[in-house]
Amino acid sequence: MAQDDKAQGGRVAAGLSWRQLIELEACARCGECKGWCPVYTQDAREAICARGKLDGLRGLVRGSLSEGERSVFLESLYECSACGQCHVVCPVRIDTPELWEQARLALGRAGFPRPESQTRALAGIKRHNNSYAKPQAERGLWAERAWQAGLLLAPVRLWRERPAPVLYFAGCTGSLDPAMQFVAVLSARLLQEAGVDFAILGPDEPCCASKLRRMGDETFPQEAAQRIELLRGLGAETIVASCAGCFKGLHGDFARLPGGVLPVLHLTQMLDRLIAAGRLPLRHAVPLRVTYHDPCHLGRHSQIYEEPRRVLAAVPGLEFVELARAGAFSSCCGMGGGLKLANEGLQHRMGAHRIREAEATGASAIVTPCQTCCIGLANGVKETGSPLRVMHLNEVLARAVCPEITPEKVAAALAAGG
């Protein structure tokens, strides 16, 4: 048995990088990560914070974990949104989110089970090329229907019909989630208002595959390589992604693979540039007091903090208040890293915690530029019964640019079209 444990530990070690093996031993056990971890804040178990997970992984690699310790570790490794807060505060600078993702991959390879819900989700993404198990043909319908409903200034053209300098990458959620399709429609409308020449892939748009990396799926490098080849082959000058998760995938994860450095911008970066260039006229006042939630994938993981704040600052009549925990210290809503699949209740509590933090600012709305965070925060609103409104950044901008288009109108139009 001990021999088996050692062999299994050896297989896990081989799946990590040598730097990560050093990181396991370098942890000073100081506990700084605990105080900041948004999961630990909701569920105070040592195993769940970064120090606990490092302890467990170290034991696993050495082959010295008891049966019970091993199952506790396995559970906690997946009850983590890989938000990266522990990386920012760790005095040793252990690259924890990278470590959790790589450990999930290494454990999978060594034959350890992952939560059934994640296994199903991963299989679904690979089977359908999207995380909603919908036919790919439906991917571009939002654009067609929005045009038919008069929500756009011009039809959104498909790349395969005529390429453009800019590729708008709507992502699975923006393309296929009825509650979030307004993000894609408003993105397109805002780009049109600014006179950007863009096209979408529509039915040819693949899932960005970043969820495969987050949950440690073995096939991520091959799946990503296919996407890299496809996107490079398009020859777009700029790829604009409106989802923070897609952005991290296309911009961060892919960059670590051969040929994977792509000309990607997040939509907020694009809008920030368009506003600065005077190309997006913000004509209408938006008399709201809002606060801003940094998505982990956009902030801590991709270093985009200032652009969305500049966009909000440009909106006339908007009053902005910063959350106590913001920027590199923004607390996670719990939607990332497959955590919601592993433990939905935990995500709801994390969302609720963030909503309470937002309420403390006195704002009437919490704004974020990520559709996944919108869903997570909305769960928090349900949990707390808060009167706070969760708004996507696009919605705020649309109120200043084209107030006649609201998420509700978009949802109604797309539903009618379906």
Added chain:
Amino acid sequence: MPGSVAYTKPWAVLWGAATLALVYVVVALALKVRSFARGGALPPAPRPAPGRVAGIWLAEVLLQRQLLQLSPLRWAAHLAIAWGFAGLALLSAAHVALPALASVSLDGGAAAWLLRGEGRAIGKAWGNAWGLVLAAGLVLALLRRLIAPPEKAKEGQGTKEGDLPLVLFLLALTLSGFALEGLRHALEAATPERAAALRPWLTALWTAHGLGGVGLVAWLPRSTLLHALLSPLVIALNARGEHPRRDLYWPKTTRHRAGG
């Protein structure tokens, strides 16, 4: 020999223990390095300019900027302990290296001057100064744990339980060094009868202090103290291998921690 006083020092015991400890440490560290080599290659990542990495390393390792942000008291304690250890380790290294260099005539007379001649006072002052810094750091660390634990420690979120004995052991070791110095001075000024009474105490304290130090070295690969060797390495590796980050190495911790 100026400044030196005679009392029995069981060198054979100390060297025996030190040799065993060193062999153990070398083997344990070599096994660790071998276990690190089980890992795969690093993923390709943008390489920032070497100057930037050096700057990060100086700020994060030598000045421990991150800890200063998290808590000035914790920073002061940790910095004093780290620098105190480094200063004393340098002195011990000189005591080992200089005679070795002298034996092959490569020290230019430094060993005789520094260890036994007029320069001995400098070595003593160096040791006492860093000993004081170390002791101050350990006392601060002890106070943080016993009298004024930070908020998070009160909530059971602080430094791992079990490091209090380590702090106490280190403090005892440091204070025994000062006690040794005190007794040595007392012996210098003592009458022959008083000196005869002091010598066994000096021998006992010298042995305890020396073996304590050797024990600490032997414990290093198995204890959390290993982070003293590995964190500077991790900081350098991560600063080199990561995407260049604007937020990580000087984040406005204090501004945002209120909502903790």
